[in-house]
Structure formats: C-alpha cells, structure tokens
Amino acid sequence: MNITMYILLMAVAAVLSVFGQSPGGTPKTEGQNDASCVRGTCSCSESCLTWNVVEQLFTEKSKRVEMENTIKEMKSAISALETQLSTDKKFRCETGQLGKHANPAPSWPLIQTVTFKTAFQEKPTVTYGLYLLDAAYTANLRVVTEAKNVTNTGFQVKLNTWADTTMFGARVSWMACGR
Template structure:
C-alpha cells in the first residue's frame, strides 16, 4: 500500500508538472504567435496526461489484483496409502479410518485408485473400494469382496485436496 501511495503521489506531481509545462508552452506559444509550436506543445502535453491518467487506473487495477491474491485461501493437498496385505488371506470387508496430518478448513475432495491387488490365482477377483465419511479431519476407506474371492491384499493410494 505504501508503494501504491508513493506511486499515486508521484503521478499527481507529474500531472501537475505536465499541466504547468502545457500552460507555460501555451503562453509562450501565444506570445510568439507560433501556431505550429502551440499545436505540438499542446498535443505532447495532452498525450503525456492521457498516458498518466491511464497509468493511474492500471495501478489501481493491479493493486486490486495483488490484494485478491494476498487474501485468497491457498489450496493444500495430502496423500497416502491405505489397505491391508497379509498371508494367510485376511478377513474382508476391511474398513480403515484415515486421519489427515492437519485438518482442512473445508471438507476436501478425496480421489483414490487401486494400487495393490493380490488374490488366489485360480479364483475370481472381485473387490469393491470406496471412500466415505469425508470430513475436514479425515475419511473412511472401505474394501469388500464377494462370491468366494480369496484376497490376500488390496490397497488404494489417495489424495485429499482443498482449503
């Protein structure tokens, strides 16, 4: 803000100086009756004032953008792996509560994908995974099999992102 205050003050001083130069140039031009000098002096002064006027509004717009960026909430992400892998085959369904390292300000979005699947080679592979009960502090991962699937392990990699 101080920088913008200095910049706005500087623009005001330059505008006053340019105005004074334009008035002085006009007076000198009228005194010498040099029509051409009058037109070029006024055109230059007008051009400089127009540029400074535009700069004032550009600086104000940039100040608003900077303030918006400084005040925005930053996104954060956290990730991990959850599941089980044992021999002999563990019991299914398997439910695991996951707690975030630090809570989010709002409920985050959690995405996940299966990263490990280990089953008996001569049986059907059936598994269902889902993430439920997402809160600011954690979520619940659920793994389920059915119809005689012999499953030694299943894991998911997950990522939670939000404010």
C-alpha cells in the same frame, strides 16, 4: 503498419495514377477528375487512391490497437490470477496410503480411518485408487473400494470382496485437497 510500408503504398498509388489506372484497375476515361472522387466510391485519381490506401491503413491500425489492448487486458487478468494463486495458502492437499497384504488371506471387508495431519476448513475432495491387488488365480477377482464419511478432519476407506474371491491384499493411494 510502419512508416516504410506507408511510403511504399503511397509510391504504388502514385505509379498507378501515372499509368492512367483508376483504383479498380480500369483505365481512366476522359473527363474523370478528382471531383468525382467520393469517399468509398473512388473512380479516378491518385488522390482518391491515396485516400483509399490511407483509410485502409488507419482501419488496420485501429484493429491492431484494439487487439493490442485486448491482449494487455488478458495479460493483466492472467497476472492477477497467478498472484491470487501464489498468495492463496489456504488451498492444500494431503496424501497417503492404506490397506493390507498378508498370507494367509486376511478377512474382508477392511475399513480403515484416515485422520488428516491438519484439519481442513471445509470438507475436502478425496480421490483414491488401487495400487496393489493380490488375489488367488483359482477364483474370479471381485473387489470394491469406497471412500466414505468424508469430513474436514478425515474419512474412511472400505475395501471388500464377495462370493468366492480369495484376496491376499489390496492397497489404496489417496489424496485429499481443499481449503
């Protein structure tokens, strides 16, 4: 809290003591004096009320300081991670597309090999998905895609159908990411 708030609280404590109120809001009784004011068990005077207010202010201040220090530590950790990410040039991704589309319908399965432009240091994670699928409306559509034989230099994609499916085309977009 700032100094203005502290002064305001001190003024409230003084006003309460002038009107004969104890810190708990009950009227003072005859014979109550500052001597009965024990930390945490106030019952009488303005000095006791002032003590409670000041104690609460310092307690809140220490909590605030502790939270500010925690926030500083978190900001520092975030900054360190951001620096690490920006300087870590080893992590990278490559993308591409493959497949075929023709009329009359080509034969399936289609197995295509992808070779990375630059080999990864470790086997990357490969993600892929169909972005084109063209099939005859006269039969059920059945298709399976599979990325297999993933190495640090490339991988294979297999597109296949079964039963009476007539597929004119299927294409896949892929992304490989790693170190």
